[in-house]
Amino acid sequence: MSRMLIKNIRLVQPEGELADGTILIENGRIISASTEPIDDWSGECFDGGGSVALPGFIDIHIHGAAGADFMDDDSTAAGKVAAALPAEGTTSFLATTLTQSPERISSSIHYGRTYMKGSGEGAAEMLGFHLEGPFIHPDQAGAQPSAYICEPSMDQMYEWFGDTLADLKIITMAPEQDKNFKITHELNERGVIVSAGHTTADYKTLSEAQAAGLSHLTHYGNAMRGLHHREIGVVGAGMLNKELFCEIIADGIHLSPDMLKLVVQVIGPERLLLITDSMRAKGLPDGSYTLGDQKVTVSGNEAILADGTLAGSMLKMNEGLRQLKDIADITWTDAIALSSGNAARRLGVFDRKGSIERGKDADIVLVTEDFNVQYTFCRGKMSFAHDSTGRRKMNLDM
Numbered sequence: 001m002s003r004m005l006i007k008n009i010r011l012v013q014p015e016g017e018l019a020d021g022t023i024l025i026e027n028g029r030i031i032s033a034s035t036e037p038i039d040d041w042s043g044e045c046f047d048g049g050g051s052v053a054l055p056g057f058i059d060i061h062i063h064g065a066a067g068a069d070f071m072d073d074d075s076t077a078a079g080k081v082a083a084a085l086p087a088e089g090t091t092s093f094l095a096t097t098l099t100q101s102p103e104r105i106s107s108s109i110h111y112g113r114t115y116m117k118g119s120g121e122g123a124a125e126m127l128g129f130h131l132e133g134p135f136i137h138p139d140q141a142g143a144q145p146s147a148y149i150c151e152p153s154m155d156q157m158y159e160w161f162g163d164t165l166a167d168l169k170i171i172t173m174a175p176e177q178d179k180n181f182k183i184t185h186e187l188n189e190r191g192v193i194v195s196a197g198h199t200t201a202d203y204k205t206l207s208e209a210q211a212a213g214l215s216h217l218t219h220y221g222n223a224m225r226g227l228h229h230r231e232i233g234v235v236g237a238g239m240l241n242k243e244l245f246c247e248i249i250a251d252g253i254h255l256s257p258d259m260l261k262l263v264v265q266v267i268g269p270e271r272l273l274l275i276t277d278s279m280r281a282k283g284l285p286d287g288s289y290t291l292g293d294q295k296v297t298v299s300g301n302e303a304i305l306a307d308g309t310l311a312g313s314m315l316k317m318n319e320g321l322r323q324l325k326d327i328a329d330i331t332w333t334d335a336i337a338l339s340s341g342n343a344a345r346r347l348g349v350f351d352r353k354g355s356i357e358r359g360k361d362a363d364i365v366l367v368t369e370d371f372n373v374q375y376t377f378c379r380g381k382m383s384f385a386h387d388s389t390g391r392r393k394m395n396l397d398m
Helices: 077-088 102-118 154-161 179-189 203-212 233-240 257-266 317-328 332-347
Strands: 003-012 018-026 029-034 044-055 057-062 090-096 125-132 168-173 193-196 245-249 272-275 287-291 294-299 302-304 364-367 373-378 381-385
Touching: 003 332, 003 364, 018 044, 044 332, 044 373, 057 077, 057 125, 057 168, 057 272, 057 317, 057 332, 077 090, 077 102, 077 125, 077 317, 077 373, 077 381, 090 373, 102 125, 102 154, 125 154, 154 168, 154 179, 168 179, 179 193, 179 203, 193 203, 203 233, 245 257, 257 317, 272 317, 272 332, 317 332
Parallel strands: 003 044, 057 090, 090 125, 125 168, 168 193, 245 272
Antiparallel strands: 003 018, 018 029, 044 364, 287 294, 294 302, 364 373, 373 381
């Protein structure tokens, strides 16, 4: 039996305040998280150095990192991304596809499923797939390769994921391409989150799709009809319709700082999900990379196609939280909701992820007050340490 006590940390309390506490882990799960001191502990111990303990981040929209992309025709791609993510505090993710040929998407799903079956400790956990495209509108393709856009097809999705649509968690599609919203309704009935993205839909169309089961907006504000005083579009729907959940890329580029502040104030942290939408260049130097066989130029925090179109991001989850703290003054409670709690609830895994509570996976990130990641634990195993002290801090006396 593997047991470890994480001491000298601060826990987020229900009202958002911080309190000194400890977390006891056993066999990869949380046994207790308490502000009460443990005076008689003699087992393995880890000193958190006064860090703030948050539930591990869940990125539900990510294409790649560390030189790898989930669309690579490569069995090692998912593992490379999963190994890199704990450095930004991410302990779970959805592998996100790109609009490509049916064969290329099928290959991506095959390799991703192979990784899911064989993945072990020490890396972020892949929870399934986010199918972004190919059922989108060509006029809002963005960085999605338009040559492969096609009409929505349940038969095609069954071919990719099987009769039960196992492992398909979210699909981004243009609702106006779904005649009578039949596919939206069927996907919703099967437990798949249907998200509007890369869409020209107006508010009326979006609301009709919502009545059929659509409940989510992909990278809110980007590749969708914007807010206008005579037609409030998809952006307006996200503000007005209280049942819609909205992904946000908080890099200050995809949404300006002023827009980020507005979104947090109007929509609220309870309906927002922080994502990265990052591509393979995240964590690597500036230069030329690819996204779906398209050349992408990366400079600083920006990734663009030759025509200037944004092509994903370089954002890390902890950096997104720092931006939201600086711009919108989010609380610690807000940070948990935005980075893990809302996603865990949406994906139906809140029974084991999304908060630091007894019985849940020991997915824990220890951060400074400005969200610098100090240590990350994936299902109880240290998967990232900001320096060499991680090893030395183990097995200390209380």
